[in-house]
Amino acid sequence: MSLDPATVRRIARLARIGIDESDVPALQGELNGILGWVEQLNEVDVEGVTPMVGTGHAALRTRPDVVTDGNCRDAVLSNAPDGVGPFYTVPKVVE
C-alpha cells in the first residue's frame, strides 16, 4: 500500500492539520515508510486465527447507574481559553 499526494492532503484535512504544499512529498515519504513497516505483519499467516482484541481474558468493566460525578464546572472550564460565564466559546460555527 502506498499513499499518493492527494491522499496525504485528504488525511491532513480530515485531521484538521494545515500543511504546506511543499510539505506533501516529505509527509508522503514518512507515511509510506510507516505503512511499509507495519505491512511486514502481512507476512504472518493468520488463516483461521480468531482476531485478538486484548492481551488478558478480562471482561469489560461496567459500573452501576449512579450519579457520582459532574458538578465541577470550574474544573471543566479551567482550560477554556475564551470561556464566557458558564460556557465554552469557539469561533462561530454555523451550518
Add this chain to the structure above:
Amino acid sequence: MTYTIEGKTGAWEIVVGLEVHAQVISHSKLFSGASASYGGEPNTHVSLVDAGFPGMLPVLNQECVAQAIRTGLGLRARINLESRFDRKNYFYADLPTGYQISQFTHPIVGEGTVEIELADGTVRHIGITRLHMEQDAGKSMHDQDPARSFIDLNRAGVALMEIVSEPDIRCPEEAGAYLRKLRQILRYLGTCDGNMEEGSMRADVNVSVRKAGEPFRTRCEIKNVNSIRYVMHAIEVEATRQIEVWEDGGEVDQETRLFDPSRNETRSLRSKEDAHDYRYFPDPDLLPLVVEQEWVDALERGLPELPDDKRDRFVKEYGIPRYDASVLVAEQAIADYYEEVAKGRDARLAANWVTGDLFGALNRTGRTITDSPISAAALGGMLDLVSDKTINGKIAKEVFEDMLETGDSAAAIVERKGLKQVTDTGAIDAAVADVMARNADKVEEYRGGKDRLFGFFVGQVMKAMAGKANPAMVNEALKKVL
C-alpha cells in the same frame, strides 16, 4: 396499493429507511458518572471524562446496556452476546474528544422487526437492521454572540440508541406509522421517553426514488428531523426533488441534506462533505462487551406486556374490535385505565365509554388519562349502575357530565338528582296511556301502517317520564297497546 409520485416520465416509487436516535432513560451517562438528566445549569452535568480531558477513561454504564437489550427484545431482534465499541472520528466544537464512542462493526442488537398498521387496516412489517449504543454530543448555541458559538456539554456523553431500519418503507404514511409504533414500544419498555420536541428521539431519513421493478438508486440522508409530521413532509419534498433531478437527465449525489420546514425544501449540507469518512477503529480504552444469555433471559422475563400482545389479548379477552383495542393500547396508562374499568364488567360497553365519552371529555378539558377528572373506579361505578338497570344509557350521559363537573360518584348524583330509572310497570303504563290519549291522531296513523311513528311514541313517553324510564319496558308497553 403502491404509493407513487407522478413525474413527467411516469410514476416513481419511493424507498425510505430511518435511523432513529433514541435517548436512553438512565440516571448517569453512558461512560461517566455525570448526571444524564435534562435541563441542568450549563456545563454542570459534565465530568472530566465527558469534557475529554487527557487520561480520562470511559467506564460503561451497566443499566444502559440493559436498556439497549430490553429495546432489542421489544423489537423482536437478535441480541449479540458479544459487541464492541468503536471510535467514530470527526471534528466539531461540541464533541470534545474528537470522536464519538459508538458501535460500528459489532452492534449489541441485530435484525428485528416492527409491525405497523395503516389507516386502511393494512399491516406491514418493517425490518430492523440493527440497534447500537453511542454517545450524544453537546449543544452549540449560535445566537448569543456575533462572533462566537457557545458550548454546553451537559448532553455530551448521554447514552443514545441508534435504531436503523431496513429500506422497507414505501410512503410517508408508513414512515409516520413506523415512528409512532417505535415510540410506543420504547415508552412501554421505559427505555426512552420518545419526546421528539425535547429531542430525546430524532430521526435521520434516507430517501431514494426508483421506477417500478428497478434496483435501488442513490439515496440522500436528511439529518435530524425532529417531528413525525416533518419526517413525512421531508420524504415527500426530497423524493419530488430527486425525481426532478433524474428526469432532467441529472444524477442524484449521495449527500447529507437538511430539511427546512419553513420553506418546505431540503438543502445540501456542504459542510458534511467528509461526513462519511469517519475512520472508525476499535476503541482501545474498552474491551469487547460480553453479556451472558442468562442475563438477557432475566431481562426478557422482566419486560412488560408489549403493545401488540396487549392489543391481541384485549381482542381475545374482552371481545372488543381490533381497532378499539389498538386505540386503547396506544399508551400504557390508557390500557391500564381501560382494564380497571372493564374487569368484571361489560367490556365492550367499557371500551365505548373510554374511547368515546372519556376521550372526548379529556380532549375538552385538556387533560390526559393520568390526571383524568373521572377515575377508572368512578367510571366503573357508573357502568355498574347501567348494568344493574339503575339508570339507562341516556341518563348515564347526564350522570357522566355531572361527574366531570362535580367529581361526585355516579351513585351520589343519581341519588341527588333522583335519576333512578323507573321500572314500575304501573307508572310506565300510565304514561303510555296518557301519551296515546293526547295523540289520538298519530295512533290512528300508526295503526294505518305508518310504522315509523313508533319512535315518536317512545320519545313522548320518555319525555313525559323525564328520560328516566327503562327504554326496553317502554317499548314493550307501547307494543302491547298499539
